[in-house]
Amino acid sequence: MQISPILSALRHHKAGTALIAMQIALTLAIVCNTLFIIQQRVAHLSRPSGIDEAHLLRIQNQWVGQHGDYAPLLAADLATLRHVPGVVDAYATNSVPLSGGGWSTGLGLKPSQNGPTAMTAIYFADDHTLPTLGVKLVAGRNFRADEISDMPALSKPTPPFVIITRALASKLYPHGDALGKSVYVAPDKPSTIIGVVRRLQAPWTGNFAASFSDNSTLVPFRLITNGTNFVLRVRTGQMGNVMRTAPKALYAANRMRVIPDDDGVMPFSAIRAKAYASDRGMAILMAVICVMLLAITAAGIVGLTSFWVGQRRKQIGVRRALGATRGDILSYFLTENLLIGMGGVLLGIALAIGLNLWMVTRFEMQHLSLWYVLAGAVALLLLGQGAVFAPALRASRVPPVEATRSV
Amino acid sequence: MFAYYLQLGLRSLRRNPALTALMVIAIGFGVAASMTTYAVFRAVSGDPIPDKSAQLFKPQIDNWGHQHGRTSDEPPNAMDYTDAMALMRAHKAEKQTVSFPIGPSLIPADSSAMPINVVGFATYADFFSMFEVPFKYGGAWPASDDAQHASTVVINAKLNQRLFGGSNSVGKSINLEGHDYRIAGVTDNWNPQPRFYDVVNGGGFSTPPQIYIPFSRAIDLQMQTFGNNSCNGPGGRGDSFADYLRSDCVWLSYWAQLPTAAAVASYRSYLQAYAADQQRAGRFHWAPNIRLRNVMQWLDYQKVVPPETQVSLLLSLGFLVVCLVNTIGLLLAKFMRRAPEIGIRRALGASRREIYAQFLAEAAMVGVAGGLLGLLLTALGVLGVGLVFESQIARLARVDPALIGLTLLVAIVATVIAALYPTWRASRVQPAWQLKSN
Amino acid sequence: MLKMNHLSKVYRTEVVETYALRDFNIDVKEGEFVAVTGPSGSGKTTFLTIAGLLETFSGGEYHLDGIEVSQLNDNARSKIRNEKIGFIFQAFNLIPDLNVYDNIEVPLRYRGMKGAERKQRIMDSLERVGLSSRAKHYPAELSGGQQQRVAIARALAGSPRLLLADEPTGNLDTQMARGVLELIEDIHRDGATIVMVTHDPELAARAQRNVHIIDGQVVDLSEEPRFHSHPEETTQSQR
Numbered sequence A: 001m002q003i004s005p006i007l008s009a010l011r012h013h014k015a016g017t018a019l020i021a022m023q024i025a026l027t028l029a030i031v032c033n034t035l036f037i038i039q040q041r042v043a044h045l046s047r048p049s050g051i052d053e054a055h056l057l058r059i060q061n062q063w064v065g066q067h068g069d070y071a072p073l074l075a076a077d078l079a080t081l082r083h084v085p086g087v088v089d090a091y092a093t094n095s096v097p098l099s100g101g102g103w104s105t106g107l108g109l110k111p112s113q114n115g116p117t118a119m120t121a122i123y124f125a126d127d128h129t130l131p132t133l134g135v136k137l138v139a140g141r142n143f144r145a146d147e148i149s150d151m152p153a154l155s156k157p158t159p160p161f162v163i164i165t166r167a168l169a170s171k172l173y174p175h176g177d178a179l180g181k182s183v184y185v186a187p188d189k190p191s192t193i194i195g196v197v198r199r200l201q202a203p204w205t206g207n208f209a210a211s212f213s214d215n216s217t218l219v220p221f222r223l224i225t226n227g228t229n230f231v232l233r234v235r236t237g238q239m240g241n242v243m244r245t246a247p248k249a250l251y252a253a254n255r256m257r258v259i260p261d262d263d264g265v266m267p268f269s270a271i272r273a274k275a276y277a278s279d280r281g282m283a284i285l286m287a288v289i290c291v292m293l294l295a296i297t298a299a300g301i302v303g304l305t306s307f308w309v310g311q312r313r314k315q316i317g318v319r320r321a322l323g324a325t326r327g328d329i330l331s332y333f334l335t336e337n338l339l340i341g342m343g344g345v346l347l348g349i350a351l352a353i354g355l356n357l358w359m360v361t362r363f364e365m366q367h368l369s370l371w372y373v374l375a376g377a378v379a380l381l382l383l384g385q386g387a388v389f390a391p392a393l394r395a396s397r398v399p400p401v402e403a404t405r406s407v
Numbered sequence B: 001m002f003a004y005y006l007q008l009g010l011r012s013l014r015r016n017p018a019l020t021a022l023m024v025i026a027i028g029f030g031v032a033a034s035m036t037t038y039a040v041f042r043a044v045s046g047d048p049i050p051d052k053s054a055q056l057f058k059p060q061i062d063n064w065g066h067q068h069g070r071t072s073d074e075p076p077n078a079m080d081y082t083d084a085m086a087l088m089r090a091h092k093a094e095k096q097t098v099s100f101p102i103g104p105s106l107i108p109a110d111s112s113a114m115p116i117n118v119v120g121f122a123t124y125a126d127f128f129s130m131f132e133v134p135f136k137y138g139g140a141w142p143a144s145d146d147a148q149h150a151s152t153v154v155i156n157a158k159l160n161q162r163l164f165g166g167s168n169s170v171g172k173s174i175n176l177e178g179h180d181y182r183i184a185g186v187t188d189n190w191n192p193q194p195r196f197y198d199v200v201n202g203g204g205f206s207t208p209p210q211i212y213i214p215f216s217r218a219i220d221l222q223m224q225t226f227g228n229n230s231c232n233g234p235g236g237r238g239d240s241f242a243d244y245l246r247s248d249c250v251w252l253s254y255w256a257q258l259p260t261a262a263a264v265a266s267y268r269s270y271l272q273a274y275a276a277d278q279q280r281a282g283r284f285h286w287a288p289n290i291r292l293r294n295v296m297q298w299l300d301y302q303k304v305v306p307p308e309t310q311v312s313l314l315l316s317l318g319f320l321v322v323c324l325v326n327t328i329g330l331l332l333a334k335f336m337r338r339a340p341e342i343g344i345r346r347a348l349g350a351s352r353r354e355i356y357a358q359f360l361a362e363a364a365m366v367g368v369a370g371g372l373l374g375l376l377l378t379a380l381g382v383l384g385v386g387l388v389f390e391s392q393i394a395r396l397a398r399v400d401p402a403l404i405g406l407t408l409l410v411a412i413v414a415t416v417i418a419a420l421y422p423t424w425r426a427s428r429v430q431p432a433w434q435l436k437s438n
Numbered sequence C: 001m002l003k004m005n006h007l008s009k010v011y012r013t014e015v016v017e018t019y020a021l022r023d024f025n026i027d028v029k030e031g032e033f034v035a036v037t038g039p040s041g042s043g044k045t046t047f048l049t050i051a052g053l054l055e056t057f058s059g060g061e062y063h064l065d066g067i068e069v070s071q072l073n074d075n076a077r078s079k080i081r082n083e084k085i086g087f088i089f090q091a092f093n094l095i096p097d098l099n100v101y102d103n104i105e106v107p108l109r110y111r112g113m114k115g116a117e118r119k120q121r122i123m124d125s126l127e128r129v130g131l132s133s134r135a136k137h138y139p140a141e142l143s144g145g146q147q148q149r150v151a152i153a154r155a156l157a158g159s160p161r162l163l164l165a166d167e168p169t170g171n172l173d174t175q176m177a178r179g180v181l182e183l184i185e186d187i188h189r190d191g192a193t194i195v196m197v198t199h200d201p202e203l204a205a206r207a208q209r210n211v212h213i214i215d216g217q218v219v220d221l222s223e224e225p226r227f228h229s230h231p232e233e234t235t236q237s238q239r
Helices: A004-045 A071-082 A129-133 A166-172 A207-212 A239-253 A268-275 A277-311 A313-321 A326-363 A370-396 A400-404 B002-015 B017-045 B081-090 B126-130 B143-147 B157-164 B215-220 B241-246 B261-280 B295-301 B307-337 B339-347 B352-388 B401-427 B433-437 C044-051 C074-084 C100-110 C115-128 C144-157 C174-189 C231-238
Strands: A056-063 A087-093 A103-107 A118-124 A137-140 A149-152 A161-165 A191-197 A216-219 A221-224 A227-234 A265-267 B056-061 B095-102 B105-107 B120-123 B135-138 B152-156 B173-176 B179-187 B211-214 B253-257 B290-294 C002-012 C017-028 C033-037 C059-064 C085-088 C162-166 C193-197 C209-214 C217-219
Touching (some): A004 A326, A004 A370, A004 B307, A056 A239, A056 A268, A071 A087, A087 A118, A087 A129, A118 A221, A129 A227, A161 A166, A166 A191, A191 A216, A227 A239, A239 A265, A265 A268, A268 A277, A277 A313, A277 A326, A277 A370, A313 A326, A313 A400, A326 A370, A326 B307, B002 B017, B002 B352, B017 B352, B081 B095, B081 B253, B081 B261, B095 B126, B095 B215, B120 B215, B135 B157, B143 B215, B152 B173, B211 B215, B261 B290, B290 B295, B307 B339, B307 B352, B307 B401, B339 B352, B339 B401, B339 C074, B339 C100, B352 C074, C002 C044, C017 C217, C033 C044, C044 C193, C074 C085, C085 C144, C100 C115, C115 C144, C144 C174, C162 C174
Parallel strands (some): B120 B211, C033 C193, C033 C209, C085 C162
Antiparallel strands (some): A056 A227, A056 A265, A103 A118, A137 A191, A161 A216, B056 B253, B095 B120, B095 B253, B105 B173, B135 B179, B152 B211, B173 B179, C002 C017, C002 C059, C209 C217
């Protein structure tokens, strides 16, 4: 196909050509950035928490009417829960991954260090924690039952030893030799690292913990306060039953307690959905906009090309009369669209990168990968070819006799 | 003449139903996408207390400095107990309050009923008048209750409904964590969004508070904050409640009502002087570093509008622009296809202006149709937002007359703007065109 | 009625200048019926478009009904076209989207005429061309001759002082052509000035005066103005 006659024909349709090119450019710019945001969101929300979410249930509990010694209540409730049919194991803690609330602190390698070496989430844990959560130890050992001590709500945690995540271990001791070393949770007393687990996410999914989302420290304490989170490991297929029977068993044992109606009893699937609701929502909204945008652009190309074909029927008839085959006419329009599309795509690449740079400075987004731009460019060229195909086919069916007809 | 143009426009649009539908759909979707995200944006970025937002100020005092590896130059976003109490005692503003969120359990008088969790604030009497809290029964507790650490409580209408069947419960008692509190007032529906007075906890879009008790009483009972607590020093919270109150942990929200520019200026210099005093006394080892932001400045500083919302508003606007470019192209095609008709009309005596008016009227009709479709889609979109965004935000986005009007206006204005170029082209068609082509 | 002095029309492209009309002089008196003839490309259609204020010219003067039109803006030109000139085109140039009634209404609308008067005029002119029963038909539903009669009705409805016709029978068969020509002569009898471009000598013979254009200039054929003759006779005599 010769390109120069197409180009000179396009010069007579400057406005239409420019409009299609502009539409392709804008679509490319928006779609690239949108897909990039979707990809980031999806990557964010599919980050593993490291726990066996499918089998886990959280019950939020607050004891009322008693003051002071909550330790016996805690022990009694745990015993009650471990005997509920369908429950494999249970423990009590201050917070769990994805819950959005918890304790964070800086860890040092020296006493009273000025500025922490790493930030970490603090989880209160006992010997049941790792088996309940299904978190794998990659080095060292679990806590023993006799190592767990009570800690009142307002005291400083000064654990004699801790279990940390692999991510945190490599941050503290980059040479992979964290096990057995010391770390300062409290400013003055060192804690020995007795175990390293493969993965355990911090409670926060937002920006707050973005820099330490996989840094977690398990401390061998029972938090003695009026409120606690029970985490239950449930046998496969028993989740529905346990969600009903476990709170009943707690109330039967002691009714002076509050388990909130709305989010008091939540399986981890629900906790995950809630934690990532806005990420997922954003991804869906963006995807919907993307699809609509592509559809509108394709429809616009169909509309304008149909118009051109209608306008040039006589010209097409003349070409056919002069010996052009159907294939020639078809490829004429396809090539024409490809030329416009390439113009639009070139402009679009510049726009996409510009838009991304602006969003990087304005919304602290990440830099757009060039692969997205290239993939988007190819996709839009293909979309254009697809959209132009039907009108081009119609053009190729214009009979040569059209040349002799007046307008 | 306008009616004639509308009639012509309608006829022309009916001639190419597919092209017309395409334009209407493009405008409809473009407008709906931007209006839906705008509804969300409007809900989260509005002024929660328009008549007073310029008078209510949030003082911040830097009690952390660059200690213990901290690098930020901004003071913490909450206040420690020491500073809050010092400011409260100084009483330099017209009105002032300190509060923190509480989440006690409420034990019903009926011993067979289950205890429930309630959320609310420990605060001062000025809270209610400063933030224009409306009352259904009774009112705020008197300032003397603050001084006397009284066991008094204000509850909201919904809790009053649950506990007392909605009757006037002023003077009755409720039991929180084993202590009786006398009800001073029942608030009417009050839930300004964003929750400017407590954005630090819950991002500004939480459920409405159910109870309020005097701050002084809550401290006596060693109630702990139900919200965030941040400590900077190695001492952390300390080992006891008394240690905690002496610590540098920040967990209190302070607000001052400063009605005039002079009051703001003098309060600012007071804060400056206070921080300087603390430096002299050796408590702060750094120069005074204070802030005094009003409601809107504070919401902006706290980035209450989620960046997702802004990004999606932006992308939706981009989407609208693409739809407009699309409409320009289609209108151009549609109008230029009728060049012969324009030539005839011109030959028969239509002026350029008359051609312009005719085609602009036709475009405006596309705009109206697009606007109506857009309205429908916006309503669906706002419903769909509930599935997409966090429910606390989604709940705030709604379709009201302002949004309906804006949707139609945007659709029509956008379409007419899109039509300017194609219409200009149409009006430039020479009357001689048809004669020449034959 | 229509007077052009030393009028010229130049078409300029990037490479060449083409004179469509040069030193063009013509004077058509009120109530005259003039036929303009000439070979293809001689400039007769250009003359007609300029005469009808459809196009501007490059030099010279043009007085239409006593008004020098070269300085008029687009609005004023539109107004003159609308009120003083009627057009009949070879290709009929009806608006396909509008039915017969609405087509005829177009110039009246631009004149800002009241609805009742418009209706009266439309029905009158339709009756005159013998198409009263076809008011609701669309152009595509009519034969060529009927379409041209609608076009004439449209020109008639505005009671133009000047009727410009460009090969009005060019697309019609003899039978239809005759009917159209009779209508034109009818209009002439009512007092309108008529300028008709044609390359058909038979048609030209029906006019009072013939103007011949060659290479953009009026060529004097030294013909005396003819008497108005009865159409029937002329048609027969030339067969």
